[in-house]
Amino acid sequence: MQVHTHTYDVVVIGGGGAGLMAALYASKSAKTAVVSKLYPTRSHTGAAQGGIGAALGNLEEDHPEWHAFDTAKGSDYLGDQDAIEFMCYQAPEIVYELEHMGVPFDRTPDGKIAQRPFGGHTNNKTGKPVRRACHAADRTGHMILQTLYQQNLRQGTHFYNEFYVTDILFHEGRVAGVVAYELATGDLHVFRTKAAIIATGGWGQLWEVTSNAKTLTGDLPAVLLRRGLPLEDMEFFQFHPTGIFKLGILITEGVRGEGGVLINDLGERFMEKYAPTVKDLASRDVVSRAIYIEVREGRGIGGGKYVYLDVRPETVNKYARIDGRTRPDGSPYEVTKEELLAKLPDIIDFCKTYLGIDPMEEPIPVQPTAHYAMGGIPTTLKAEVIRDEQNTVVPGLYAAGEVACVSVHGANRLGTNSLLDIVVFGKVAGQEAAAYVTHADLPPLPADATDRTREQLERLLHGTGGEKVADIVSEMKEVMTEHVSVFRTEEGLTQALEKLQELKERYKRVSITDKSKRFNLELMEAWELGNMLDLAYVTALSALNRTESRGAHWREDHPKRDDQNWLKHTFIWLEDGKHRFAYKPVVITKWQPKERVY
Amino acid sequence: MKVTLKVFRYNPENGGQPRYDVFHLDVDPNDRVLDLLEMVKGYHDGSLSYRRSCAHGICGSDAMRINGRNRLACKTLVKDLGDTIVVEPILGLPVLKDLIVDMEPFFQAYRKVMPWFINNDPPPEKERLQTPEERARFDDTTKCILCAACTTSCPVFWADGSYFGPAAIVNAHRFIFDSRDQAAEERLAILAQEEGVWRCRTSFNCTEACPREIQITKAIAEVKRAILTGDLS
Amino acid sequence: MSDPKTALQGYVRYRAVGQVAFLLHRLTGLGVLFFLIIHIVDTAFVYFVPELYEHAIQLYRSLPFMIGEIFLVWAVFYHGLNGLRIIIFDLWKPEWWEREFAIKSVYWVLVISVLLWLPAAFTMAKHAIEYYSGG
Amino acid sequence: MGEPRVRRVKPVAASEARWWLWLRITGLLMVLVLFPHVIVKDVLVGVYRIDLEYVAQVWANPLMRVFDFALLFLTFTHGMVGLRQVLQDFIHTPSGRRAMTWVLFVVWAVVSLMGAVAIIGGVKLT
Numbered sequence A: 001m002q003v004h005t006h007t008y009d010v011v012v013i014g015g016g017g018a019g020l021m022a023a024l025y026a027s028k029s030a031k032t033a034v035v036s037k038l039y040p041t042r043s044h045t046g047a048a049q050g051g052i053g054a055a056l057g058n059l060e061e062d063h064p065e066w067h068a069f070d071t072a073k074g075s076d077y078l079g080d081q082d083a084i085e086f087m088c089y090q091a092p093e094i095v096y097e098l099e100h101m102g103v104p105f106d107r108t109p110d111g112k113i114a115q116r117p118f119g120g121h122t123n124n125k126t127g128k129p130v131r132r133a134c135h136a137a138d139r140t141g142h143m144i145l146q147t148l149y150q151q152n153l154r155q156g157t158h159f160y161n162e163f164y165v166t167d168i169l170f171h172e173g174r175v176a177g178v179v180a181y182e183l184a185t186g187d188l189h190v191f192r193t194k195a196a197i198i199a200t201g202g203w204g205q206l207w208e209v210t211s212n213a214k215t216l217t218g219d220l221p222a223v224l225l226r227r228g229l230p231l232e233d234m235e236f237f238q239f240h241p242t243g244i245f246k247l248g249i250l251i252t253e254g255v256r257g258e259g260g261v262l263i264n265d266l267g268e269r270f271m272e273k274y275a276p277t278v279k280d281l282a283s284r285d286v287v288s289r290a291i292y293i294e295v296r297e298g299r300g301i302g303g304g305k306y307v308y309l310d311v312r313p314e315t316v317n318k319y320a321r322i323d324g325r326t327r328p329d330g331s332p333y334e335v336t337k338e339e340l341l342a343k344l345p346d347i348i349d350f351c352k353t354y355l356g357i358d359p360m361e362e363p364i365p366v367q368p369t370a371h372y373a374m375g376g377i378p379t380t381l382k383a384e385v386i387r388d389e390q391n392t393v394v395p396g397l398y399a400a401g402e403v404a405c406v407s408v409h410g411a412n413r414l415g416t417n418s419l420l421d422i423v424v425f426g427k428v429a430g431q432e433a434a435a436y437v438t439h440a441d442l443p444p445l446p447a448d449a450t451d452r453t454r455e456q457l458e459r460l461l462h463g464t465g466g467e468k469v470a471d472i473v474s475e476m477k478e479v480m481t482e483h484v485s486v487f488r489t490e491e492g493l494t495q496a497l498e499k500l501q502e503l504k505e506r507y508k509r510v511s512i513t514d515k516s517k518r519f520n521l522e523l524m525e526a527w528e529l530g531n532m533l534d535l536a537y538v539t540a541l542s543a544l545n546r547t548e549s550r551g552a553h554w555r556e557d558h559p560k561r562d563d564q565n566w567l568k569h570t571f572i573w574l575e576d577g578k579h580r581f582a583y584k585p586v587v588i589t590k591w592q593p594k595e596r597v598y
Numbered sequence B: 001m002k003v004t005l006k007v008f009r010y011n012p013e014n015g016g017q018p019r020y021d022v023f024h025l026d027v028d029p030n031d032r033v034l035d036l037l038e039m040v041k042g043y044h045d046g047s048l049s050y051r052r053s054c055a056h057g058i059c060g061s062d063a064m065r066i067n068g069r070n071r072l073a074c075k076t077l078v079k080d081l082g083d084t085i086v087v088e089p090i091l092g093l094p095v096l097k098d099l100i101v102d103m104e105p106f107f108q109a110y111r112k113v114m115p116w117f118i119n120n121d122p123p124p125e126k127e128r129l130q131t132p133e134e135r136a137r138f139d140d141t142t143k144c145i146l147c148a149a150c151t152t153s154c155p156v157f158w159a160d161g162s163y164f165g166p167a168a169i170v171n172a173h174r175f176i177f178d179s180r181d182q183a184a185e186e187r188l189a190i191l192a193q194e195e196g197v198w199r200c201r202t203s204f205n206c207t208e209a210c211p212r213e214i215q216i217t218k219a220i221a222e223v224k225r226a227i228l229t230g231d232l233s
Numbered sequence C: 001m002s003d004p005k006t007a008l009q010g011y012v013r014y015r016a017v018g019q020v021a022f023l024l025h026r027l028t029g030l031g032v033l034f035f036l037i038i039h040i041v042d043t044a045f046v047y048f049v050p051e052l053y054e055h056a057i058q059l060y061r062s063l064p065f066m067i068g069e070i071f072l073v074w075a076v077f078y079h080g081l082n083g084l085r086i087i088i089f090d091l092w093k094p095e096w097w098e099r100e101f102a103i104k105s106v107y108w109v110l111v112i113s114v115l116l117w118l119p120a121a122f123t124m125a126k127h128a129i130e131y132y133s134g135g
Numbered sequence D: 001m002g003e004p005r006v007r008r009v010k011p012v013a014a015s016e017a018r019w020w021l022w023l024r025i026t027g028l029l030m031v032l033v034l035f036p037h038v039i040v041k042d043v044l045v046g047v048y049r050i051d052l053e054y055v056a057q058v059w060a061n062p063l064m065r066v067f068d069f070a071l072l073f074l075t076f077t078h079g080m081v082g083l084r085q086v087l088q089d090f091i092h093t094p095s096g097r098r099a100m101t102w103v104l105f106v107v108w109a110v111v112s113l114m115g116a117v118a119i120i121g122g123v124k125l126t
């Protein structure tokens, strides 16, 4: 196997929004490479639809402080409030910066960035939804991703596309390099570097019904686990309430922002029961649970596992009247079909393509879908990766975006806050890494740089046990969906862990048919499966460990939030099948935990 | 329902010649072609190689020729195809393995049109203002996901790989008609070159192929007009 | 790869409506050009070698040529109408390049070219029959 | 926001654009000459009835000679420029394209000249 060596100051792993923002800033002064298993424009940031949150106040009164409070409350008080304040106060500036880079936001009649309401974002005085999500049609993430990629091209950032990162190398506790497998050739590449920024996004592929891309398999968190580093708050994984039934394709909250409502089999707008004030725009964990309960109590459509999301103009207008919703100028809120078509073109297209229905004529069947990892690689406010609950920094290692856990989202992320998170902390990571490399020297590569990678490659290529990747994947998804999703119990989680342990054993006997070097994607998928199993395991374990209900983590056997014992972050290490937990207190600056009502 | 899936196979590494493999599958009419490929890869022949990621038509990974025309495998349902489905790589880019082609020439053309926002005035404190009408002017071409379905459906490109191709023009259009951008003139000069817009013979395959339903031929016509008249309205 | 082989494969095997118009336009254009060159040369005989002109015209009176001529007229009609379509869209109505309308226009041009051609073909066929039945 | 800004740049003068425009201009003009020509000669009269005498008769009218001159010029330049477009698809090197353009130009010049001389000279009845 051929090995190529490159030398950089900063290596960014992942070409999504977080990685590209980091690269844009790092490459201003440092020699920077982006190593990504996909062409950057194919990253899942491009799937983000609804908008990016920032209290610009373009349409009505709004303040970063309100945004911060909503985020803290949305996080079920598990978010670190110093990080939350930092992010929300940075938000307007960074959205303007994106606009200056060319992001084509929609516009208000007077030419400013247009904003729409989104779940959990409220006017703190009235408790009513506020227009805070800055949007570019319903493809905000796509526009941000494209723009950041384009600006990187302009700046001459080096890209290594379709390179699959398999390992991170350390020298005396500092980052020394990154190992990647070039998909086109099967060669190995060792990037010697002073700093590495991990920005590889989420791992929604652990579940069956998911809004996440097939490539979101949590590779780098698994690498760090294997390298003896911890992960934080893995039990918190968000299920978005409105995925297209069975497929999981996301129907943005923006649909409800524009006035769409959730309807059960009896034709009731059931969110009135669960969130009397903001109703359909309650935060995601609340809505997802509501749908589960409706379904469980037999009020799913036709008794099935889904409800309707109704965005037909007549329905929207009916409930807007009932709610007394108004336009910015005070006139009653009333939409036409044309308006909705213009604001939600992609959603309408999805429904037509995959369901064969026109949402202007028929309601959309939806069910909760695995969506977003709140937990991940623990970092400081400066995006530095830490090795323990004492905030001990790993020199040269940074993480940003969905893969990281700062933690701004705590137990539940608000819509629009992830795009914000990736650009704010992507930028921080880029700046910090660039600053770090000016005074750090290039550490030597360890002698065994590629050993772990080679070993694993050999094992996968030559495995003869006869286990199929596809079988293990589908069994893993099944058990995660059954026991480690919206509702959890001790019994279920224990069963899940047993099953996952069995799958991990079987994984050792996996064999693949493709032995070639060129685009051996079967090999890559087998590798990804190993990573997913590790993450599934720590997710279930962390969920079993946390005996309370908070945000997205809902334990039926412990249905109350328990601030006494659990107002803290979970850190988990996994070493040779053995795990260890530790805890870090939540940073509270302004807002003491209260009961969360919407 | 039962379908016959015929897939183009090629792996030069095994000294192999291009061939077609046939699979008989039992599928749901609502399955995507991508689901069929995943089924084959998972349970019939793991060596089948193709790109994919988002699985719902927004990342642009899996453009391929399905029953003779370019589409995204993840956006094409079995029920719209009938019971014989032929899957081949997109045309005009070198095939590397099975359904995977070398995208580099495609991205080279993209990079040539300076596909990045340029405005060298010091930015205002807040956003640059733009009316909803000005914003709507270039909305259509912002939708591009760089899947290459258009460029590789273009009869001119099939014969002449140095033609910039519709995707590059679409991405130039996105900036040329953005009222905030200042480099329209340079981009138009690039597109007026020999391998630029004038090579387009309005064959229209591109517009038919675009999974984002971008009105590509119209965009190209608008660029041509802008080159001739200098009018960017 | 981009090369004549790929192009040919695409022309023949790719499935799209617009391409039909493109191929027909190209084939009719080249076909008419081919005929035009012959036609200019043979017409020039009237000045350069008149005795050969009669000979050439004699050739036009052969049955295969008379039948071919009928199709030539369609080719000119089609190419001209489709050319007009392209010119109008390009120069005056870019918005007509939008998908649905443009696809319809391809069909319309085909239909109109055939409709216009039918009476012409009828007349020409009649001429041919008359000529060959000793008219 | 006040008046919409009018955005203008300098038009780009490029040779490819001229070829492109030329196809369109000649195409439009040809509607006036080519269709009548084809309809009259091929359909109404019928080529089988055309002979030297007929040609001589037609060209006796100088206007008809102007008409045929226009016909010759428009169709043939249009066709040759069209052929150039087609060949461009298959000839990619700058030198190849230059050579191709020259060859087409020579063919165009020779054939056009022949046609032009014939129209001016008229039918030589022996």
Ligand SMILES: Cc1cc2nc3c(=O)[nH]c(=O)nc-3n(C[C@H](O)[C@H](O)[C@H](O)COP(=O)(O)OP(=O)(O)OC[C@H]3O[C@@H](n4cnc5c(N)ncnc54)[C@H](O)[C@@H]3O)c2cc1C
Binding pocket: A013, A014, A015, A016, A017, A018, A019, A035, A036, A037, A038, A039, A040, A042, A043, A044, A045, A046, A047, A048, A049, A050, A051, A052, A053, A140, A141, A163, A164, A165, A166, A199, A200, A201, A202, A211, A212, A213, A215, A216, A219, A220, A250, A252, A371, A372, A400, A401, A402, A403, A415, A416, A417, A418, A419, A420, A422
């Ligand atoms: C359908 C959908 C809609 C959403 N809508 C919104 C919204 O409206 N507002 C909002 O704020 N958030 C939204 N989100 C969430 C948000 O889009 C994501 O959390 C965010 O884009 C993640 O960005 P990222 O840069 O961290 O990762 P990604 O964009 O996922 O990028 C990950 C990158 O890492 C690379 N990578 C992964 N593994 C490897 C490896 N082993 N080696 C090399 N490279 C690797 C990939 O190639 C990719 O380039 C949405 C998410 C989804 C799924």
Ligand code: HEM
Binding pocket: B200, B201, B202, C025, C026, C028, C029, C030, C032, C033, C034, C036, C079, C080, C081, C082, C083, C084, C086, C087, D023, D024, D026, D027, D028, D030, D031, D034, D035, D075, D076, D078, D079, D080, D081, D082, D083, D085, D086
């Ligand atoms: C009313 C008559 C005609 C009109 C309106 C017309 C119009 C056009 C137009 C607009 C094009 C350019 C197509 C494009 O760029 O996409 C074109 C191309 C062409 N024309 Fe014509 N044309 C006419 C007659 C002719 C005649 C008589 C000939 C033959 C001598 C001819 C030969 C060609 C050729 C070879 C091409 C190039 C085709 C290609 O690029 O595929 N045309 N025509």
Ligand code: SF4
Binding pocket: B060, B143, B144, B145, B146, B147, B148, B149, B150, B151, B166, B167, B170, B209, B210, B211, B212, B213, B214, B216
């Ligand atoms: S214009 Fe359409 S077909 Fe072409 S690359 Fe973009 S999205 Fe794909």
Ligand code: F3S
Binding pocket: B153, B154, B155, B156, B157, B165, B166, B199, B200, B201, B202, B203, B204, B205, B206, B207, B216, B217, B220
């Ligand atoms: S297919 Fe090609 S010729 Fe023009 S209209 Fe599209 S680019």
Ligand code: FES
Binding pocket: B051, B052, B053, B054, B055, B056, B057, B058, B059, B060, B061, B062, B063, B072, B073, B074, B075
């Ligand atoms: S997999 Fe993303 S477009 Fe098909």
